[in-house]
Amino acid sequence: MTTNAAEFERARAAMPGGVNSPVRAFGSVGTTPRFFVSASGPYVTDVEGREYVDLVGSWGPAIVGHAHPTVVQAVQDAAARGLGFGASTPGETALAELIEARVTRDGARPIERVRLVSTGTEATMTAIRLARGATGRDLIVKFAGHYHGHSDGLLAEAGSGVATLAMPGSAGVPAAIAAQTLVIAYNDLDAVREVFAARGDDIAAIIVEAAPANMGIVPPAHGFNAAIADIAHAHGALLILDEVLTGFRVGPAGWYGIDPVPFAPDLITFGKVVGGGLPLAALGGSAALMELLAPLGPVYQAGTLSGNPLAVAAGRATLDLMDAAAYARIDAAATTIADAASAALADAGVTHVVQRSGSLFSIQFAETAPHDYDTVKAQEAFRWPPFFRAMLEQGVSLPPSVFEAWFVSAAHDDAAVSRIVEALPAAARAAAEA
Numbered sequence: 001m002t003t004n005a006a007e008f009e010r011a012r013a014a015m016p017g018g019v020n021s022p023v024r025a026f027g028s029v030g031t032t033p034r035f036f037v038s039a040s041g042p043y044v045t046d047v048e049g050r051e052y053v054d055l056v057g058s059w060g061p062a063i064v065g066h067a068h069p070t071v072v073q074a075v076q077d078a079a080a081r082g083l084g085f086g087a088s089t090p091g092e093t094a095l096a097e098l099i100e101a102r103v104t105r106d107g108a109r110p111i112e113r114v115r116l117v118s119t120g121t122e123a124t125m126t127a128i129r130l131a132r133g134a135t136g137r138d139l140i141v142k143f144a145g146h147y148h149g150h151s152d153g154l155l156a157e158a159g160s161g162v163a164t165l166a167m168p169g170s171a172g173v174p175a176a177i178a179a180q181t182l183v184i185a186y187n188d189l190d191a192v193r194e195v196f197a198a199r200g201d202d203i204a205a206i207i208v209e210a211a212p213a214n215m216g217i218v219p220p221a222h223g224f225n226a227a228i229a230d231i232a233h234a235h236g237a238l239l240i241l242d243e244v245l246t247g248f249r250v251g252p253a254g255w256y257g258i259d260p261v262p263f264a265p266d267l268i269t270f271g272k273v274v275g276g277g278l279p280l281a282a283l284g285g286s287a288a289l290m291e292l293l294a295p296l297g298p299v300y301q302a303g304t305l306s307g308n309p310l311a312v313a314a315g316r317a318t319l320d321l322m323d324a325a326a327y328a329r330i331d332a333a334a335t336t337i338a339d340a341a342s343a344a345l346a347d348a349g350v351t352h353v354v355q356r357s358g359s360l361f362s363i364q365f366a367e368t369a370p371h372d373y374d375t376v377k378a379q380e381a382f383r384w385p386p387f388f389r390a391m392l393e394q395g396v397s398l399p400p401s402v403f404e405a406w407f408v409s410a411a412h413d414d415a416a417v418s419r420i421v422e423a424l425p426a427a428a429r430a431a432a433e434a
């Protein structure tokens with residue numbers, strides 16, 4: 001039988017860092033990445049035959065649990081009919097209709113048209129091009145610590161993997177492109193007002209994570225999304241709400257549906273859950289805006305694999321499974337795990353907070369709840385690697401970075417939750433000794 005170490009050695013000789021996405025290399029947690037061969041429900045199994053309770057959930061998509069029979073059947077049925085046609089299919093329309101119908105609040109329906117793409121990066125990249133095309137302006141306002149994928153203009157102070165690697169951004173981004181993105185502090189309305197006072201006529205859009213989850217969980221201040229929507233609109237700019245991570249996860253209508261103060265985004269981006277574990281993402285908005293996209297309008301966007309029938313089948317099956325009872329199960333499991341983590345850390349004498357946005361939560365090793373990227377980075381992040389390793393050794397797979405959310409699924413039943421809860425005290429003691 002092979003080992004994780006042997007697989008990693010082989011992988012490093014074949015792929016940069018042995019991975020196809022940086023955080024998978026476990027660089028910041030000081031242990032060998034696990035190579036998985038199968039997954040079922042809340043569990044993943046590595047090449048050594050070891051099973052872990054999984055709190056990564058493929059970084060979000062696995063919201064109904066891994067390899068859910070209904071989703072697998074839908075994908076198998078679709079595959080048997082053809083892997084892709086490069087032409088329209090009825091399933092794409094059905095998924096678009098599902099997204100449009102679900103994202104509503106108090107009768108408002110911000111999504112009248114949807115375009116399906118393959119990754120969250122493409123969704124935000126296209127939303128930005130659309131905002132620029134619609135407004136005839138170039139500048140984008142983004143918040144430090146928010147991650148919107150790896151397109152050139154969005155990598156400045158981008159949280160997530162770049163935060164884990166302590167990189168300021170990325171080499172290879174032309175200065176002229178970086179200069180089109182104005183990065184400001186999150187949860188700071190004065191900073192938003194100032195940037196619009198200075199450059200308001202040139203700003204096409206604000207892009208914001210609906211409830212940031214790529215610097216750990218940092219909830220928006222009460223009414224923050226509504227306030228930035230108003231500021232953007234007062235200056236003729238758009239609000240792009242990035243729900244790639246939160247969409248269809250924190251509730252049937254995403255964060256849009258549960259923000260304590262309702263607000264009106266112009267474009268919304270989705271990924272992860274909407275593709276049910278296969279490569280699919282989406283953007284949506286009013287018909288007037290979305291129909292600026294080719295072939296109707298002047299803003300170009302295309303994709304060989306866009307609306308792939310297998311991904312559409314997985315997305316539809318997953319959304320259909322996510323009924324009120326499934327959301328309630330996730331919320332309850334998240335509460336149990338978050339409370340147990342906090343209790344274990346308190347017992348071990350570790351200074352910490354647990355921040356939550358709906359069912360998303362993460363631990364931060366800080367005295368008071370971080371509210372922006374600077375306060376997130378000021379925490380005692382060195383306590384995460386020993387905490388992470390202790391959980392892994394006890395058979396719980398957490399995100400390998402303190403800057404990521406813990407992803408609970410509807411498949412995390414009492415048995416899986418108990419295994420997590422039982423592992424927490426030893427991990428908390430390891431964090432205390434760091």
Ligand code: PMP
Pocket residue numbers: 059118119120121122124147148149150160209214242243244245271272281
């Ligand atoms: N936006 C947000 C909020 C995300 O969390 C992510 C991925 N973690 C992306 C965009 C990019 O999505 P993808 O990795 O599918 O390109």
